[in-house]
Amino acid sequence: MASDREQDAEIALAMATSTNKFARLVRMMMLIKRWTTGQIQQETEERLDDRNMLMFKFFETIAGTKNLSIIGNHQEESMSWFKWTTGQNQQETEERLDDRNMLMFKFFETVAGTKNLSIIGNHQEESMSWFNKIWHLSINETNNFYYRWSAIVMLSCIYNLVLIPVMIFAEFRQSYYKPWLVANAITDVVNLFDILIQSKREFMEDGVCITEPKAMLVKYFKSRDFILDLLSVTPSDLVMLIFPNLAFVRLNRLLKIHRIFDFMERTEIRTNFPHLFRLLRLIVVCFVIFHWNACVYFLLSILYGYQDSEMEDWVFSYEKILDPLLPKCNNRLYAGTCLFDEDGLDAHERHTYVDELLDFWEPKKYVREFSNLTKKYSLSFYWSSLTLVNLGEQPSPTQLSQMLFEIVDTLLGLVIFAIIVGDIGNMVTSMNLARSTFEEKKDGCKRYMRFRKVNQVLERKVVEWFEYTWTRGQAKVDESKIVEYLPSRLHGQMSVQIHMDTIRKVRLFQDCEAGLLYELVLRLHLQIFSPGDYICRKGDVGKDCEAGLLYELVLRLHLQIFSPGDYICRKGDVGKEMYIIKRGCLEVVSPDGLKVFATLNEGAVFGELSILNIPGNKNGNRRTASIRAVGYSDLYVLTKDDLWDAIREFPDAKKSLIDKGKEILRKDNLLKESDDEAELSDMEIEGIPIEERLSKIRKNLYKLEETINKYASSFHGGNAEMKRRITQLEQRYKTRKHSIQGLYSNMNIDF
Incomplete structure (x- = not known):
C-alpha cells in the first residue's frame, strides 16, 4: 500500500515537473513573440504612462489644484527639451534598450539553462554582416591582390599541366598517389575560389568603372571564361573511384589555362625586365611541349611493350640508359694505386689483356644507380627534345602509329623551331633597337664633322657628349x-x-x-x-x-x-x-x-x-x-x-x-x-602672345578712332564757325561798300 502511494507521488511529482517545464516553455515562447514584435516595449511604455498619470492625479488630489500638474508638465517639457538638446534622451533610450535586451537574454538563459540562444543570435548577426561584405565586395584587376591571386591560380594551372601526364609512369603512381590527390584537392579549391574572385572583378563600361554586385555577376556569367571555369571544376575525379589509375580524367582542369596567359600579360606590363620575362616564358612553353611529348612517347612504349625491348627498338629500352660507372679513386692523388701500369704493353692491343683490366678496375669502381622513374622520364624527355628540334639520331619506327607520331612531331618541331627563332630574333632586335638608333645618330654626326673638317677637339667633345647621354639614360628615353x-x-x-x-x-x-x-x-x-x-x-x-x-x-x-x-x-x-x-x-x-x-x-x-x-x-x-x-x-x-x-x-x-x-x-x-x-x-x-597682341592693337585702334573722330568733330565745328563769320563779313561789306570805297579813295588807295 505504501509502495503504491510512493509510486503515485512520484507520478504526480513527474507530472507537476513536466507541467512546470511546459508552462515555462510556453511563457518563454510568448515572451519571444512579444519581444520580437515590439509588444514588450509598447506595454512597458503604456505602464509608464499609467504610472505617471496616477502620480499626477494623486498630487492634484492632495494640492486641490492643477497647478502642480502644470508645473510638473512644464518641468517635464523643459527636462525633455534639455535632454533632447544635450543628447541624453537618446542615450537613456539606448541604455533602456540595452538593459531590456540584457534582461531578456538572462531570462532566456535562466529558462533554457544554456547560452546557446545568445550565441546563435550573435552568429546570425555576424553571418549577415559577412554576407553583406562579400556581396558588395569588388576587386580591381589592377591592384596587387588580384595580381598575386592570379599568380596562385597560374601555379595551380601549371601544376595540372605538368602532373597530369606524369601519371603515365607507374613508379610515380605508386610513390606519390596520395600526395597527388591532396594536391589535386588544393588546386580544385583554388579554382573554386577563383570563380568567386572573377565574379567580383570590376569592369569598365563607357569609361566608367562598374562595381555594382549584380552587374559584375551578369558580366562574368555571360563571358566565355565562366563556361571554361565551370567546366574546369567539374568533379571528373569521381571516375577514379572506379578506375584509380585513370588520371587523364582530370584533363578538364586544363581549361583553366587561359588564366596563365592572363597572368603573363599582366607580368609583362608590370616587370622592369620585359625581355628577360619573355625569354623565361619561351623556356617554360618549350619545356611543357617537350614534357607532354615525352609522356606520349612513353605511353606508346607501354602500348607496344618495352620490357623486352633492345637498343635498336623505337620504344623505350633500359639498354639505352644504363647506370653510370664511376671510379672510387683519383689518379691525380693516388697515381700508384689508381692507375693501371701499362709499361711494356701496347695500348693499341688492349683487347689482349682486357681481363687484367677488368680485374684491376673491378674493386675500384661503383655503380651510380638511378630509379626506374628517373630513367624512363629522362630518356623520354631526351627523345622528345631531339625529335622536336629535328635532330633525329633515333631508331626508325616500325609501326604505322609510331610513324604517324614521328611525322606529327616533325611538323610540330618545325613550327616550334620557327617560333623560337622568330621570338628570340624579335627580342634581340627590340633590345638593341635603342642602341642601334643611337649609334646611327652618333656615326652620322661623326661623318658630318669629318665632312665639314671640324677640329679634333670639338669632335672629341661631341663624341663625349653622346657617350654621356647614353650612360646617363637620356638617349634611351625620348x-x-x-x-x-x-x-x-x-x-x-x-x-x-x-x-x-x-x-x-x-x-x-x-x-x-x-x-x-x-x-x-x-x-x-x-x-x-x-x-x-x-x-x-x-x-x-x-x-x-x-x-x-x-x-x-x-x-x-x-x-x-x-x-x-x-x-x-x-x-x-x-x-x-x-x-x-x-x-x-x-x-x-x-x-x-x-x-x-x-x-x-x-x-x-x-x-x-x-x-x-x-x-x-x-x-x-x-x-x-x-x-x-x-x-x-x-x-x-x-x-x-x-x-x-x-x-x-x-x-x-x-x-x-x-x-x-x-x-x-x-x-x-x-x-x-x-x-x-x-x-x-x-x-x-x-x-x-599674338592673340593678346592683336587684342591690344584692336583696343588702340578703337582709341585712335575715337581721337580722330573727336578732332574731326572739332574741325567741322570750327570750319562752320569760320564760314559763318566770313558770311557776316561779306554782308557787312556789301552794305558799307560805298563808304568803304570813298574812305580808301580819299587815302589815295585803289580798292
Missing part, C-alpha cells in the same frame, strides 16, 4: 615621344610630380596660381651643358604666384643638356630663357672666362627676370654675367614665349609677377621709374 603617347592629363600629373617642387623653389613663382604653374611645367624642356659652357647670371625671384600658374609653368619646362665648358649665356646677350639646374654645376665667370665669381649647383634658378620684359629695367633684359658649365649639366628651360602663353589666362598673376620683378629691380637699384606706360606698351607687344 621625353617628347613619351608626351605624345600619354594623355594630356596624365602628362600633366607626371610633369607636376617631377617638376612642381623645383618650380616652387623659385621665389617668383612660390605663390602663383596652380593653373599657371601647370602651364609652365608643360613648357619646361631639358638642356644639357658641357663643362665650361656659359649659361646666364643667377637672379632673385618673387613669391606672389598662384598655385594654378605654377602648375601651368611646370608643364612647360623642357630639358637641355650642356657639355663641359659650354657657355649657357654671355654677358650682354638678350635673355629669352629661364634656367633651372636639375643636375650638374655651373660657374658665373667674367667675360673673358678667367675669373669665377660664383658657383651654381643643383636646384639653382637664374634668368627669370629677363623673360618678364619689366618696363624700366636698366639692363634692358640683357644678361649681366656669363655662365659656363663645369661638367655635363642638365638644365630645365622655360622660354619667354612659354611664360607669356601660360600667364595669358592669369591676368592677376601677370600683374603680380611684373610688380614683384619691379620690387627686385628697385631693391638692386636697377629700375628706371620713368616712362612706365610707353615701356609697358613695348614690353607687351614683344612679350605677350
Whole structure:
C-alpha cells in the first residue's frame, strides 16, 4: 500500500515537473513573440504612462489644484527639451534598450539553462554582416591582390599541366598517389575560389568603372571564361573511384589555362625586365611541349611493350640508359694505386689483356644507380627534345602509329623551331633597337664633322657628349615621344610630380596660381651643358604666384643638356630663357672666362627676370654675367614665349609677377621709374602672345578712332564757325561798300 502511494507521488511529482517545464516553455515562447514584435516595449511604455498619470492625479488630489500638474508638465517639457538638446534622451533610450535586451537574454538563459540562444543570435548577426561584405565586395584587376591571386591560380594551372601526364609512369603512381590527390584537392579549391574572385572583378563600361554586385555577376556569367571555369571544376575525379589509375580524367582542369596567359600579360606590363620575362616564358612553353611529348612517347612504349625491348627498338629500352660507372679513386692523388701500369704493353692491343683490366678496375669502381622513374622520364624527355628540334639520331619506327607520331612531331618541331627563332630574333632586335638608333645618330654626326673638317677637339667633345647621354639614360628615353603617347592629363600629373617642387623653389613663382604653374611645367624642356659652357647670371625671384600658374609653368619646362665648358649665356646677350639646374654645376665667370665669381649647383634658378620684359629695367633684359658649365649639366628651360602663353589666362598673376620683378629691380637699384606706360606698351607687344597682341592693337585702334573722330568733330565745328563769320563779313561789306570805297579813295588807295 505504501509502495503504491510512493509510486503515485512520484507520478504526480513527474507530472507537476513536466507541467512546470511546459508552462515555462510556453511563457518563454510568448515572451519571444512579444519581444520580437515590439509588444514588450509598447506595454512597458503604456505602464509608464499609467504610472505617471496616477502620480499626477494623486498630487492634484492632495494640492486641490492643477497647478502642480502644470508645473510638473512644464518641468517635464523643459527636462525633455534639455535632454533632447544635450543628447541624453537618446542615450537613456539606448541604455533602456540595452538593459531590456540584457534582461531578456538572462531570462532566456535562466529558462533554457544554456547560452546557446545568445550565441546563435550573435552568429546570425555576424553571418549577415559577412554576407553583406562579400556581396558588395569588388576587386580591381589592377591592384596587387588580384595580381598575386592570379599568380596562385597560374601555379595551380601549371601544376595540372605538368602532373597530369606524369601519371603515365607507374613508379610515380605508386610513390606519390596520395600526395597527388591532396594536391589535386588544393588546386580544385583554388579554382573554386577563383570563380568567386572573377565574379567580383570590376569592369569598365563607357569609361566608367562598374562595381555594382549584380552587374559584375551578369558580366562574368555571360563571358566565355565562366563556361571554361565551370567546366574546369567539374568533379571528373569521381571516375577514379572506379578506375584509380585513370588520371587523364582530370584533363578538364586544363581549361583553366587561359588564366596563365592572363597572368603573363599582366607580368609583362608590370616587370622592369620585359625581355628577360619573355625569354623565361619561351623556356617554360618549350619545356611543357617537350614534357607532354615525352609522356606520349612513353605511353606508346607501354602500348607496344618495352620490357623486352633492345637498343635498336623505337620504344623505350633500359639498354639505352644504363647506370653510370664511376671510379672510387683519383689518379691525380693516388697515381700508384689508381692507375693501371701499362709499361711494356701496347695500348693499341688492349683487347689482349682486357681481363687484367677488368680485374684491376673491378674493386675500384661503383655503380651510380638511378630509379626506374628517373630513367624512363629522362630518356623520354631526351627523345622528345631531339625529335622536336629535328635532330633525329633515333631508331626508325616500325609501326604505322609510331610513324604517324614521328611525322606529327616533325611538323610540330618545325613550327616550334620557327617560333623560337622568330621570338628570340624579335627580342634581340627590340633590345638593341635603342642602341642601334643611337649609334646611327652618333656615326652620322661623326661623318658630318669629318665632312665639314671640324677640329679634333670639338669632335672629341661631341663624341663625349653622346657617350654621356647614353650612360646617363637620356638617349634611351625620348621625353617628347613619351608626351605624345600619354594623355594630356596624365602628362600633366607626371610633369607636376617631377617638376612642381623645383618650380616652387623659385621665389617668383612660390605663390602663383596652380593653373599657371601647370602651364609652365608643360613648357619646361631639358638642356644639357658641357663643362665650361656659359649659361646666364643667377637672379632673385618673387613669391606672389598662384598655385594654378605654377602648375601651368611646370608643364612647360623642357630639358637641355650642356657639355663641359659650354657657355649657357654671355654677358650682354638678350635673355629669352629661364634656367633651372636639375643636375650638374655651373660657374658665373667674367667675360673673358678667367675669373669665377660664383658657383651654381643643383636646384639653382637664374634668368627669370629677363623673360618678364619689366618696363624700366636698366639692363634692358640683357644678361649681366656669363655662365659656363663645369661638367655635363642638365638644365630645365622655360622660354619667354612659354611664360607669356601660360600667364595669358592669369591676368592677376601677370600683374603680380611684373610688380614683384619691379620690387627686385628697385631693391638692386636697377629700375628706371620713368616712362612706365610707353615701356609697358613695348614690353607687351614683344612679350605677350599674338592673340593678346592683336587684342591690344584692336583696343588702340578703337582709341585712335575715337581721337580722330573727336578732332574731326572739332574741325567741322570750327570750319562752320569760320564760314559763318566770313558770311557776316561779306554782308557787312556789301552794305558799307560805298563808304568803304570813298574812305580808301580819299587815302589815295585803289580798292
